[in-house]
Amino acid sequence: MHLESTSAALLVVASLLALAWANSPWSDGYEHLLETVLSVRLGDVGLSMNLHHWVNDGLMVVFFFVVGLEVRRELAVGELTDRRRTVVPLIAGAGGLILPALIYLLLNSSGEAARGWGIVIGTDTAFLLGMLALVGPAVSTQLRIFLLTLTVIDDIVAVSVIGVAYTEHLSVGPLIVAGLALAGIFVLDRVKVWRAGPYVLLVLIAWVATLGAGLHASIAGMLAGLLVPAAEPTRAQMEVATSRFRAFRQSPLPTLQRETRDELTRTISVNERLQESLHVPTSYFIVPVFALANAGVDLRNGVLGEALTSPVTWGVVAGLVLGKTLGIGGGALVATRLRLGRLPQGVGGGHVLGGAALSGIGFTVALLITTLAFDSPTLQRDAIVGVLLSVVIASALGWVIFQLAARFLGQRDAALPKVLSTPVDPARDHIYGDLDAEITLLEYLDYECPFCARATGTANEVRDYFGPRIRYVVRHLPLPQHPHAELAAVAAEAAGRQGRFWEMHKHLFDHQNELEHKDLAGYAGVLGLDVEQFLRDLEDPALAEHVREDMASANDSGARGTPTFFVGVHRHEGRYDARTLIAELERSATGETARLGMRSRR
Known part of the structure; x- marks a missing residue:
């Protein structure tokens, strides 16, 4: 802004x-x-x-x-x-x-x-x-x-x-060259070229050819931008980048520095890197x-x-x-x-x-x-x-x-809600820690989301820092672009019926790329669940409704992506690394203590 x-x-x-x-x-x-x-x-x-x-x-x-x-x-x-x-x-x-x-x-x-x-x-x-x-x-x-x-x-x-x-005369030759350059950008996307240089070179060719053809060059700019690929980082890319960084930290050599930089660059799409630069x-x-x-x-x-x-x-x-x-x-x-x-x-x-x-x-x-x-x-x-x-x-x-x-009309802010619409309910929510802990961290997550997989480590660090002072609550927000996420959420709930929600929760993130029906049945066996009961619960409409209720509460609370954290009842915005969340939770706890003190004095 x-x-x-x-x-x-x-x-x-x-x-x-x-x-x-x-x-x-x-x-x-x-x-x-x-x-x-x-x-x-x-x-x-x-x-x-x-x-x-x-x-x-x-x-x-x-x-x-x-x-x-x-x-x-x-x-x-x-x-x-x-x-x-x-x-x-x-x-x-x-x-x-x-x-x-x-x-x-x-x-x-x-x-x-x-x-x-x-x-x-x-x-x-x-x-x-x-x-x-x-x-x-x-x-x-x-x-x-x-x-x-x-x-x-x-x-x-x-x-x-x-x-x-507003184009009166067209030259066919340069127009064909411009078309080939734009087609080249499409091909670079198909073959997963991640360096920005080849895309920029083809955009320049398309621009010059469009001018030569008699078209206004703005159309080349718009079409080229529409063809440059955009995608979310995958878990595999993030794991490779993380391993490269660890290797560089242990052995800071120029070759490893270059490899680490390249792997970090690959995790962000060409589209977003060019936007950031331009x-x-x-x-x-x-x-x-x-x-x-x-x-x-x-x-x-x-x-x-x-x-x-x-x-x-x-x-x-x-x-x-x-x-x-x-x-x-x-x-x-x-x-x-x-x-x-x-x-x-x-x-x-x-x-x-x-x-x-x-x-x-x-x-x-x-x-x-x-x-x-x-x-x-x-x-x-x-x-x-x-x-x-x-x-x-x-x-x-x-x-x-x-x-x-x-x-x-009372229409002031045009923003998403920032307050949790449905309070934490120990009878239905999955809570890790003391039910009456002074600090609450709630996360809406998606088992197929690579960012949520990384955020599990963040949540562990936060829990370790606060110890018995914190309760960690999980709710489901399977995203439309992740086809297996909703079934995985039901699987976690099915395991929860047998008292093994958190074990299944961890197992699903550990095997994030293997969330088919048969995979989930296998995980139930590994965790020692009653597999037949687990499979019946996977088909239970009540558990599917539980997941949909979580999704509705996420929507009503302003959560649109995953992971989304709530500190107490307030939606956290911005970075969600452990240090940032710990600082936000400490401020929340201090503010709550001050409010309680004022009430007691009254």
Whole structure:
């Protein structure tokens, strides 16, 4: 959130600087700078463009590449893995694409001005999230996820429009080269290439070829980002990395250092490593430089007055501000009323309408499409004025809506619950330690989750540190992407009926990659259980219902992934290593002791 709010502030500063420069006595210097030609050549082969085109056709490819990376990650391991959560934002997103274009065309139905309909369909995701951090609810994590999901369709359609609607001439040869480069990225994913270099090289080839083909290079950036693989670390990868690190600690040789570094790198997908490398330069440099190069409009000599009477200016303002607010807000309302889906937990109608208003910040995509849609400098000027006005109006409207929603609807924080919905019950929960211990650590876990397997060591360290002062509670949260996790959870409950829950709990994590039905029966035999009774209990609906109750309590308590820890009744956020949890548990115990002391004095 700090990165996003700072990036938004830099965008505002860069835009104001561009406007001030373009309307100053030194405005000729602004124009000359943008027209300065920069050439990169190797022999007879090279690229030669002015700085304005290097920014729009070069640096912005990185921006759209990062957007593509984010979308791919959300589809693979993020919020979009559960397709049911995408219905409402996708319908709202469709409304936020169609209605703005119709409003613009209603005001500009003919001539060259009609070509500007694409200006109003895009949302500047970075600016939107930055303004959300500045004017939105104090905690807006769930609304942020909703808006990110919504902008997936927005970004893909906007880039498609750039590549198709505003491309007039195509060269087949370079287009084939670009297609082969993108196909190469897909092949690298299939053969599990983990180094980032080959992917980056193919992205560069796709970019240059796309420019040569006559397409806007942003489409190459988006498509390349969508093809770069994202995946969760596997247990095998983590075990190998851990063993390498132990070997290096025992024998710190250069070769082992290199091998350890490589194994640690492999555990994180290429997608996430590239995002980590590119997010800061994209937010702090590329997008502000784009604003500096495109927001400078000379408004002197009555130009501003002329722009404010132009139907293009007000078509852009109405399309972005009114169209996005009504299109997204109405789409979400229709989808929820028809029960096609639900809003994310913690997000209310006022939050959605406020986010819809902020989606009227088209800035980056809108300015980019402006340069492609119009040949006329006058129409470009009018559209840019409309885009800049929309940023101000959409931000103010969003702030007003959020304030009204907080005051009259009680919709303040748009975040997941942070308090345990179902108290610990010794009659049903599995508790390790004294039932009346002063400190409680509860974990929602998944037996097929590699992070949970590592967290078992963390839980052991925490229990050893606190001794009899702590009770450790386990509940089940089998994730949809882990096909054997729910059966494994039932197996643990079945073992619990024979008084061997904790033994089965440990055995399941020790054999995390072998959780088929026959494997579970074998573990029951190894642990000395009555295997026939165990197999009957595996089919008992009561145990399956017990697991589903745990999953429901996890959902109501704001747990979305595993492992999720609760310190007392409060959900722990952030790192879950032993040192962090111990410190959090100590603070919790100190606070509880202080509260009890105050009560006794009263």
